[in-house]
Amino acid sequence: MSDLRSLYQEIILDHNKNPRNYRAMEDADRSLEGYNPLCGDHYTIYLKLDGGVIADISFTGSGCAISKASASVMSTVLKGKTREEAERFFVLFHDLVMGQRDPAKNLEELGKMAAFGGVSEFPARVKCASLAWHTLKGALEEKTIAVTTE
Ligand code: ZN
Numbered sequence: 001m002s003d004l005r006s007l008y009q010e011i012i013l014d015h016n017k018n019p020r021n022y023r024a025m026e027d028a029d030r031s032l033e034g035y036n037p038l039c040g041d042h043y044t045i046y047l048k049l050d051g052g053v054i055a056d057i058s059f060t061g062s063g064c065a066i067s068k069a070s071a072s073v074m075s076t077v078l079k080g081k082t083r084e085e086a087e088r089f090f091v092l093f094h095d096l097v098m099g100q101r102d103p104a105k106n107l108e109e110l111g112k113m114a115a116f117g118g119v120s121e122f123p124a125r126v127k128c129a130s131l132a133w134h135t136l137k138g139a140l141e142e143k144t145i146a147v148t149t150e
Contacts, residue, residue, distance in 0.1 A: 004104075008115035015069035015112075020076050021058040028058075033146040034135030036127050041067035045135045052083045057136075064128050066119065071132035073112045083140060089113070090133050096120070097129045 025031070025046035033044045041063025048056035057079050059071045074093075078086050093113055095101040099120030107114055119129045127149040138147040 011115040012069040015072035016065035019072040023058050025058045030139045032139040036131045036149040067128040070129045074132050097126045
């Protein structure tokens with residue numbers, strides 16, 4: 001387990017230091033801001049939709065390592081996925097960080113998302129990890145008011 005733990009730590013550090021899809025999207029179909037006032041995390045998620053498919057996804061903003069790495073991993077997971085798949089991943093991730101899913105039993109399905117399984121032991125960090133996902137969900141639902149974790 002300790003090897004897995006350090007691998008997970010590496011994934012989070014890597015995605016924090018070199019976030020993927022970290023850019024504003026000029027021609028986005030949807031964009032939405034999300035705040036986590038408890039930690040000071042603040043991001044904007046941008047989406048380009050092609051029918052029911054997330055053709056492109058990017059984000060900007062700042063916050064702690066967990067929130068930024070989570071937004072980065074999310075963007076790599078969801079690019080090219082359908083809306084339904086995105087909603088299924090949302091539930092998977094939610095259950096994972098709430099400690100309702102054993103990452104060891106769902107490694108293949110979770111992929112790099114499994115790195116956030118340890119967050120479930122730290123309730124304050126759950127909001128950091130799930131901020132980008134809640135913001136994404138709001139954008140898919142065409143919300144226009146910023147999402148906040150409070
Ligand atoms: Zn945070």
